[in-house]
Amino acid sequence: MNEGKVTSSDPIIDTLFSAGAHFGYRRSRHHPTTSPYIFGAKSGVEIFDLEKTKASLQKAEEFVRALAKEGKTLLFVGGKNEARDVVKAGAAKLGMPAVFGRWIGGSLTNFANIRARIDKMLDLVSKSEKGELAKYTKKERLLIDREVVKLELMFGGLVPLKGMPGAMFVIDPGKEHIAVTEAKKEGVPVIALASSDCDFSKVDFVIPGNDASRASIAYFIDRIVAAYEAGKSKEAVSV
Secondary structure, three states, X not given: OOOOOOOOOOHHHHHHHHOOOOEEEEHHHOOHHHHHHEEEEEOOEEEEOHHHHHHHHHHHHHHHHHHHHOOOOEEEEOOOOOOHHHHHHHHHHHOOOEEOOOOOOOOOOOHHHHHHHHHHHHXXXXXXXXXXXXXXXXXXXXXXXXXXXXXXXXXXXXXXXXXXXXXXXXXXXXXXXXXXXHHHHOOOOEEEEEOOOOOHHHOOXXXXXXXXXXXXXXXXXXXXXXXXXXXXXXXXXHO
């Protein structure tokens, strides 16, 4: 992959380049596990070999298609500013759970307790919609409303998660290291878009690429979403 070359005979490489997926971080932030995927550097910024990024992406997509075919849940995780909106939208398109804010410790390793809090939130929302909270004082209802807002902020994206997910798709496993650690403890495979500052050994299906650009993140999320949809489509055909 020639970093200075804007077009190639490969449309996927062209799109990756256009999205800025080839940009890593400065050499001073380099993690040794990323070395095999680095093509070189420009102005001190490491550049990913997009041929290897493409191959890694396709391997991850194959896994996601198989996951969807088995009807398993894919949990999306991406709390950094550049990722939040696209992570939320991608998960919503599939009806999948997502964490697009701060990861709450124990979301997987203490899932029963987390699920109980989610169910409490849903119960309060349901009672509010049915007018069943009218029996409480105005002050009590205000406190309940505040609790619901707090619970929605913390766990709203996890409502579709009924048990352990089949896999987790993470944007920046370095930032989301607590989520990755919990997934590993629970035996949940981790797919991750990871830049040159991340420890690739912590991830089952690593996609080396720019995890700090909204355009790059959106491209990879769209590809993973499309892969899941393709797997579900095959499942529908085979049923």
